[in-house]
Amino acid sequence: MDSPTMDATMPIFYIGQHETARSLAVSDELVHHAQDRGYDMVTSPITTPHFHTRVLSLLSSYIQAVSDASPPNSAQPYPLVSAFESVDTSLHPSDTISQLVTFTSPWIDLASPDPVIAHLSRQVFSLEIAYAAFCGVVTVVVPGPRLSHGPSSLAQYARAIKEALALGSYLQLHVQLPMDGSKATDEEDDVGDLARFASSEYTSERQNQGGHQDPWSAWEAWDVIRSICRYHSRLSIALDLPRRLPSLSLQARWFSEPLRLLNLPASSFLINPRGSFVLSKPHQLFIFRCMRLKSAPWLLLTDVGAIPGLNDPDAIMDYPTTLSPSVAADAPTPPSSTFSSPTPAEASQIMKSAGKKSSKDDPTPHLSYLRYLQRNQPPKSTIERFVGGFQDYLQSPLQPLTDNLESITYEVFEKDPIKYAWYERAIAQALRHWVDQGKSTSSEDGAVVIAVVGSGRGPLVTRALNASDATGVPVKVYAVEKNPNAYVLLRRHNEEDWGGLVTVVKTDMRAWKGPTRSDGTFGKVDILVSELLGSFADNELSPECLDGVQHVLNPDHGISIPASYTAHITPISTPRIHADLLARSHTADPNAFDIPWVVMLHQFDYLSAHPLPDSSQAPPSTKLNQSKLDPPLAPHIQMVWHFSHPLPPTILAQSSLRRGGSAVGGGGGFTGGDGANEHNARHCKLTFPIPEQGICHGLAGYFETVLYTMEEGSVELSTNPVTMEAKSKDMISWFPIFFPLRSPLHLPADSVVEISMWRMTDDRKVWYEWLVESFLVVEGRRIRLGASDLHSSRGNGCLM
Template structure:
């Protein structure tokens, strides 16, 4: 991977827009400049006007009255046709500022209506608006999400809504469509729609009666489920994303994490999402703040849209001088609201709404844009980026092919990136120093022939020499004399190693140009070859063994002292967990157009916008449906830790009988058996592995692939273990802030839908034909009904053999 550019401590940039659901005036250049003077970055505009809305209602009324007597079946009459737009129907015209506006389609249509009449009218309106917006040069269009409740029917029209979106994407080749979705499915929010909403005119025959009496149910994952249908029908289009409305009361972390993994392009903050603190200032709750801060760390941070927080100040007086919202406000004005205030109803009561209106009136005298000022305050006070975030800036969710260190000679820049790691080499130095202390305290014999008590250390695969430097430092720290060899096959790095030996290491290192597997060991005075006491390497990949560390260390083990020899690392394990990664899946779909093996490649990637489908029981599970009146304000939770399971282990040195059998098989003699299962003589079959792991999924989701990590024990001695880890469960404990390795991602060509309380069974193979090593993976989903375990789905058997790592 390339070296990231140093960006210092740049804070996330908030792009904030203003939206009025009932915008009365067309957005002119003057209004746009006025908004920018107030420090808004963008404005929204409706595509059509109330005049157009009224004409559609008149068309519907005329059609309904014509068939009211029922003398002629309505099926014998054509559906009403929406006439083309006229100038009074739309405020938009092509102009230079149109690209600075976000267009809203009409929220009063119902593309998911079960009534074919309403659905037919809605589609016509929607298609005309999309086509005209594209003609005018609009780039970004926000579309109201599907209505999920029609009387007692729930989520019945999602497929036809999804098809309408898929069709709209083909109408405008440059349009970016953002589907406006609430975080959770709340029937109450849909029942408060405008009286002119076409959903209110759906005929009784298609609605099947009125809503049943009883408790109002909330499906926490209902809106996400609808979104999943939409983007699946649209084949994960790169021009389709989510505009997420943040509620007044935040849902549990499980649903927050799910939306975080989706392609969030915009976060909508209605005025009702804000609370009022003791100073009478508008603020957001702590869960709101944390979610926004988390989203602003995404590679492509979403925009923020303040909705119905008041009109643009000064639009009637363009000469009025207004303060510029910089976010420099007093701590008291930005103080969080009290806990008693944060436990108010999900939406403001009439009394609360009146109180907020009075607060707006008072605050506007001192600050005409109090909500914007608070958002700018949050921008100025974002927490600093972590070490990993600073290093990984630009690499988040960026797919990279794994390295081929045996077949490719790495560039100096690649070595440089690894050498910037603030943790790894310190830990290696600690492991070497501890091994030297133990060697001295246990009075082990040494392999050196040049001096009594000199421990022979060989750094194999030395690169530019950072581990050689650390071995020398460990010797100086412990007072144990060492004889150091640096073995490297890269002819370019070999030149640099010799220079380091002359200028930095004082000539105390023997630099050897050789593939480590062909090196015969230190040359003794009589011309024979001796042994190495401590073998040091950094051959690990993102999945531990994916850069052929087992094969390389097996090949050089013949130089290791058979009695007391130490390998650093001494062991390493590969780990897996299933994840939802829609952004990565969409990226691989686009790559597959030119790369037929895109879905058969394990990708190295700094996983960021993902959701873990199997988590540890570190937080109380929230049922999918619960009574809205009994919910309490959730506290600011931390994301649940994933259930990461161990796939397999490699240890070094490898038991000598295993290597002896491997050498016997090499060459294809009769005594070596019948050959390898996947080709070749089977000399490397001792390094094949298989794992079958079962993961419990409490919430519904979609699996796009497997995240792979590793843990390694560098040395296990008298002072305990020295370990490195990329496993998100253990990395902070074992090697916090280590940046040398990103995780690995094993994708699925066809994602698997996982229902609540189900299981995913992962089968993973490490295969070899003596010439290359590759992985194969397969995922199955199961649900238990009564005493029966039923298979719901199974993925293709994926194989990376075509892109296997050559030996």
């Protein structure tokens, strides 16, 4: 595992210019001209109006032939579109072809219920995709399915997309969809739209559906498309942002999907009192959040005006490269999306009040505003700066008991600005508490005996010595480490940094007999300090390790730091990670879906969330997505199980009886072996409400731990998004854990999810098993909708 860099550079906005009815052919000269004016790319249709006219003429001839047929309604061959002619397309191979974002024809209807229109559309689409691939095009935007057709025709559209992916081996296909489902692609303002020629027998049902569109309809269509295409790595979304953004839950769902383009039509912009084109605060927050993705989407400015200076390419243009905060002041969120732009009277009044400082002085005001936003992005948090390229990067959990970690791995953890400070605070509190209560010590000279077990490179040893200096309580410190390479470094630290005050012991902590006394016997430890927790708290066998070393702890008043820890889960949607695992399972790792992965979750959505009345309580991962119109959302995260240390002696005594398989130890373990570790097995069953429809790709796991507690309060660490800001803000040592589902589970709105999890163990290893079920309550009756496989990580369990 490489060390994450602390790169604080902000994301760059790659901005393109798009005209839905571009009048000029996109030549190399036009591309260079657009780049001179500040755009990074331009868009181009694949075919020309001439081709459109030719297809319409072909359809007209077919309709006439059908009407003239004798006998009436006799079978006629479907119209056949011939190959492209030179006048049918202005696209050709060139040096700038990779800098174009190409669009397939918006006037076709791949999901048409009319078989003639569908067949004709499919021919046009195939011709365009094949020719674009021949020319070397990389990026193709495909208008999404017409949502008014309903879900019945989506499979037909998805099948065409799947064929196109196979036809162009290097093409990146982006399905263009409206964010809120309202600006559907079936408006049919163009008289040449093929959908207008569909037979009435296929459109009557559609006409009866009315004009209302479910805001989630576009996402539901996308889910069908990408599922049929098996989460293809070259299939993503071009998302149209409306004038008013939909609910936060729908925004969060789109954020979790593979966004490649954000389309900003002119109607998305508002005009502030100074006459400048600006975006509302919710738009800004959504864009800022998307730009933090590992693969940030490009931005398209649509129909905001032609590229200036086209008639005079040599003209020297004087336009501002920066905007002052007063000119680019945030616009209020529009109260209604009824009007896509101000009325002429309103626009005239705004321009008069703006005076000479209006956007008239800038030939590309929308572009300048986006560059302003780029320069004024919110600063990166400590966690964002640290994780760098680790967003959504799957890592196998560490196995410190069987593997000797490398120095660079320890170094990554030691960069944490919070964890070791909190450990020092906990040790200091324990020492003060020890003195205040007048406890006796386990040493011969009255010093408190501290053992740091699993010392690694020694950061906790340093913190224990610091706590002693801060409290004035004398200590004897033992550093116990089995890694022979880390042992060498610990010895060096003791000589050069710790002044020989530490006793370094090379052994597995479970085999250590305790501090050696002057008479050759072994003493006890007063405070046992460890950092054995993994992303799920217990997944790196902290319970087993601390059970094994508890015999050295003072049985009367010995302290364990940490004192307890709990694991937590919640169901999530994460298409990106599912696609990654799907690819792995077909190639390098067929068991990829049976491994709990350590991953810095980023592009995902909580399926079970609830609104918070106070935005200050929102988890940090959701704050960039808050709107003044909607209450912030917080994930519903539940505790799975709990471990505490030291264990009651009776539990360890029973474990000792079972070890070795003696008759007095019982009949043996449930999963094989003698069952000596079964006191560390766990099981839970949890229920989560699902307010909006979604796809469950797996479970996100977190943990909380109490290092030390006393009357004044506890010292705690947390990776739980709900509590980490209050307990250990900016802690970076642990990424979440992800339990994947081989087959994603479809969840309707207002359903419930039941999660069953097991922590299993035998004599050799520990593993997890998990199962997800979905239910819907209808008139008081619970209906089972589906269930995942029973996943098991036994084949990749953590060895003891």
